Amino acid sequence: MKLKSLALTSVFVLAAGIAHADVTVDVLSINRDSATWKQLYEDIVAEYNAAHDGVTVNVEFMEDESFKQKLPTLLQSDAAPDLFFSWSGGVFYEQADQGFLRALDDATVAAWKEELSPGGMAALSYNGKYYGAPEASQNVAIWYNKDIAAELGVDPSAIKTYDDLLEMVKVAKAANVTPFTVGGQDKWPLHFFYSMLAMRIMGQEGMAASAAGENGGFANEDWVRAGEEFVKLVELEPFQDGFMGVKYDQATGIWGDGGSLFHLMGDWDLGASRAAASDGGLKDEQLGVIPFPAIEGGKGKITDTLGGASGFVLTKNAPDEAIDFLKFFMGEKAQKRAASEGIYIPTVPSASGLVEDVVLKQFANIGGASTYHQLFLDQYFGSELGGVINDVSAQLATGDVTPQEAAELLEETRAFQ
Amino acid sequence: MLVSEGVAAAPPRESAFQRMMANGQLKMVLIFVPPAILIFTVFVILPMIQAGLFSPYKWSGYGPVPWALNEDTGRTFGRWIGTTNFERMMSHSAFKQSLVNTLLVIGVSIAIQLPLAMTLALMIYRSSRINTVFRLIFFLPYVMAEVATGLIFSFVLDGNYGLSRSFADLMGWEKAFFPLAEKPWAFYCILGVIVWKYFGFHMMIFIAGLQSISSEVLEAAKIDGAKTLQSVFLIKLPLLWPSITISVFYAVLGGLQVFDLVMPMTAGGPSNSSHTLVSYLYNFGFIRLNIGFGSAVGVFLFVVGVAFAFLYRNTVQRGQ
Numbered sequence: 001m002k003l004k005s006l007a008l009t010s011v012f013v014l015a016a017g018i019a020h021a022d023v024t025v026d027v028l029s030i031n032r033d034s035a036t037w038k039q040l041y042e043d044i045v046a047e048y049n050a051a052h053d054g055v056t057v058n059v060e061f062m063e064d065e066s067f068k069q070k071l072p073t074l075l076q077s078d079a080a081p082d083l084f085f086s087w088s089g090g091v092f093y094e095q096a097d098q099g100f101l102r103a104l105d106d107a108t109v110a111a112w113k114e115e116l117s118p119g120g121m122a123a124l125s126y127n128g129k130y131y132g133a134p135e136a137s138q139n140v141a142i143w144y145n146k147d148i149a150a151e152l153g154v155d156p157s158a159i160k161t162y163d164d165l166l167e168m169v170k171v172a173k174a175a176n177v178t179p180f181t182v183g184g185q186d187k188w189p190l191h192f193f194y195s196m197l198a199m200r201i202m203g204q205e206g207m208a209a210s211a212a213g214e215n216g217g218f219a220n221e222d223w224v225r226a227g228e229e230f231v232k233l234v235e236l237e238p239f240q241d242g243f244m245g246v247k248y249d250q251a252t253g254i255w256g257d258g259g260s261l262f263h264l265m266g267d268w269d270l271g272a273s274r275a276a277a278s279d280g281g282l283k284d285e286q287l288g289v290i291p292f293p294a295i296e297g298g299k300g301k302i303t304d305t306l307g308g309a310s311g312f313v314l315t316k317n318a319p320d321e322a323i324d325f326l327k328f329f330m331g332e333k334a335q336k337r338a339a340s341e342g343i344y345i346p347t348v349p350s351a352s353g354l355v356e357d358v359v360l361k362q363f364a365n366i367g368g369a370s371t372y373h374q375l376f377l378d379q380y381f382g383s384e385l386g387g388v389i390n391d392v393s394a395q396l397a398t399g400d401v402t403p404q405e406a407a408e409l410l411e412e413t414r415a416f417q
Numbered sequence: 418m419l420v421s422e423g424v425a426a427a428p429p430r431e432s433a434f435q436r437m438m439a440n441g442q443l444k445m446v447l448i449f450v451p452p453a454i455l456i457f458t459v460f461v462i463l464p465m466i467q468a469g470l471f472s473p474y475k476w477s478g479y480g481p482v483p484w485a486l487n488e489d490t491g492r493t494f495g496r497w498i499g500t501t502n503f504e505r506m507m508s509h510s511a512f513k514q515s516l517v518n519t520l521l522v523i524g525v526s527i528a529i530q531l532p533l534a535m536t537l538a539l540m541i542y543r544s545s546r547i548n549t550v551f552r553l554i555f556f557l558p559y560v561m562a563e564v565a566t567g568l569i570f571s572f573v574l575d576g577n578y579g580l581s582r583s584f585a586d587l588m589g590w591e592k593a594f595f596p597l598a599e600k601p602w603a604f605y606c607i608l609g610v611i612v613w614k615y616f617g618f619h620m621m622i623f624i625a626g627l628q629s630i631s632s633e634v635l636e637a638a639k640i641d642g643a644k645t646l647q648s649v650f651l652i653k654l655p656l657l658w659p660s661i662t663i664s665v666f667y668a669v670l671g672g673l674q675v676f677d678l679v680m681p682m683t684a685g686g687p688s689n690s691s692h693t694l695v696s697y698l699y700n701f702g703f704i705r706l707n708i709g710f711g712s713a714v715g716v717f718l719f720v721v722g723v724a725f726a727f728l729y730r731n732t733v734q735r736g737q
Contacts, residue, residue, distance in 0.1 A: 072478050072706075091706065098479045099489025184598070185686050242576045242595025244687035245603075254577070316489065383706040391511075395688040398600060416505070 090382020123309030132313030133330035136344035183251030187390035203299035218410035227403025256281035502713035538623035563677030626660030
């Protein structure tokens with residue numbers, strides 16, 4: 001009896017759905033911890049739903065780690081979302097390669113490139129096909145604590161070369177100040193050092209050649225030199241005590257409490273360190289930002305940037321309405337609001353000038369002047385090789401591998417892929 | 418009496434089956450055995466077979482199985498690579514380290530944890546109120562969830578605000594000690610926590626064993642003039658042999674499975690020096706989307722576990 005009525009009800013519900021030709025677009029995002037970011041999503045969705053009869057957009061949020069773990073299963077099930085958040089890089093390539101994503105048609109791509117960031121769209125493309133729209137731009141740079149720099153009598157903004165940086169690290173060490181805080185247990189904060197040095201040494205072409213397995217892949221003198229330069233820094237013992245037992249969240253809290261002169265981290269650290277610090281973190285006027293310095297004889301430029309390129313991509317069964325919504329969701333209006341409210345640094349070119357936050361503005365400028373934007377290496381090279389990059393970065397920092405061994409380990413993993 | 422009369426009255430050729438029919442045992446078997454077999458098959462046997470089948474593939478975990486054809490791409494989801502996963506595993510330094518670490522866990526469990534548990538059991542096995550209190554205290558660490566224990570100790574051993582800091586301040590040291598960040602110490606800290614957490618469990622096994630030793634035997638020994646140590650080594654321990662073999666069995670199989678303590682304490686670091694076999698499997702198999710490789714590690718773990726259980730049952734525990 002009960003079953004029968006249940007079946008009847010569902011028939012009615014289905015019939016009602018068909019009658020209104022309702023289309024539901026399900027969006028799966030990672031958690032947006034900042035209230036303003038979440039609010040932005042909710043407002044955009046509400047606005048879109050109000051303006052489009054017969055289309056209902058639902059946004060769901062999931063914590064980062066469970067998102068990563070559930071997504072592979074979710075994509076293969078009937079409960080797959082129509083749009084989902086992507087960090088791009090190796091995992092995204094795998095999803096595209098296995099046919100789980102819906103590619104945009106050429107006309108749409110051409111139209112979107114007019115308004116959205118072509119570079120960001122390229123990050124969400126694979127084998128010449130485009131799968132989504134970019135959202136925030138993320139860049140890694142060296143933060144410095146102006147108060148500590150003043151006490152030490154140094155000016156980090158004068159740093160132009162890696163040797164300058166090493167000199168300043170020595171000054172800090174001599175004055176008993178921790179040069180860098182780093183969350184070594186997470187490994188990826190350490191991989192920024194190795195990545196940045198590799199980029200400055202080999203430049204864009206060298207990196208592309210490594211990825212393609214040319215010039216010995218990773219087992220070449222450039223990668224060995226990147227390791228050697230990193231070891232030069234490591235030998236000065238630049239990190240806080242016990243850095244290998246600390247995760248990023250704690251480390252950025254130490255930095256926010258004034259624990260070190262420098263911090264090599266992305267723009268997102270502004271909010272993160274203030275949330276993790278014990279008394280609200282460093283104020284705008286205490287914070288300085290410089291790009292990672294150039295290296296002598298290196299082919300990379302100081303204006304080459306390392307960072308993220310995240311956005312939302314379409315799954316293979318996504319309806320056309322999802323494409324329309326995606327354009328609105330990641331579009332100019334939303335990104336301009338994000339820029340002016342300081343929620344994130346937008347990728348849409350017309351919005352980047354609107355960033356008002358004095359600190360984020362410096363990152364927007366670094367991103368705007370970028371001569372070559374490299375996706376985080378641990379994502380760019382996929383989860384396996386990327387994982388090994390994180391491993392060897394940590395091992396170089398603890399002195400467990402030589403630069404030569406690190407390069408060989410990377411090449412061995414690449415060759416296996 | 419009744420039963421034996423029934424058997425005598427029945428025809429001489431009555432089979433075991435008929436006997437079970439007659440006394441209702443068959444009904445019990447039919448009710449209880451199929452669900453158990455079904456659950457065991459679905460949750461234990463099938464995943465084991467699956468891991469074995471996945472292990473010769475390079476597979477990211479997308480698609481139902483690595484050999485299935487992906488209609489969207491016209492290729493299979495995974496790629497057959499034969500024994501490569503096993504070869505890579507065997508030559509991987511982090512795997513070797515995790516194997517050494519797992520052996521260390523087993524060694525420490527047997528050489529330190531069990532003697533400690535035995536000593537305490539001998540001290541508090543007699544029934545008395547104060548002994549009950551001690552048993553409860555010693556057993557408490559075992560009751561706590563592993564992940565919670567790991568988190569608690571990651572705070573305790575933290576050099577910024579943990580006990581490690583207080584200890585350094587107390588001693589007047591300028592620098593606090595960060596044991597979980599130091600390669601030589603990280604895994605020993607985990608070993609310490611393992612001993613602390615599980616000795617109570619083995620102690621309970623020994624207490625149960627000690628309580629089942631007949632007091633007459635002990636009294637007789639006492640009358641014959643046996644000293645305390647003599648009665649421990651010549652009477653109690655030999656009579657406890659079955660309990661000890663069970664404890665060792667649990668210690669070894671438990672040692673092969675250590676995972677939940679490692680993740681919150683060190684996550685396998687620094688530099689992959691504190692992985693156990695299971696945390697290695699999880700990190701290099703699942704986190705890095707390499708299900709075929711993870712399956713290969715799983716197969717290795719399974720073979721080691723089964724080989725041990727089989728050998729142990731047929732040698733040490735033979736006849737028990």
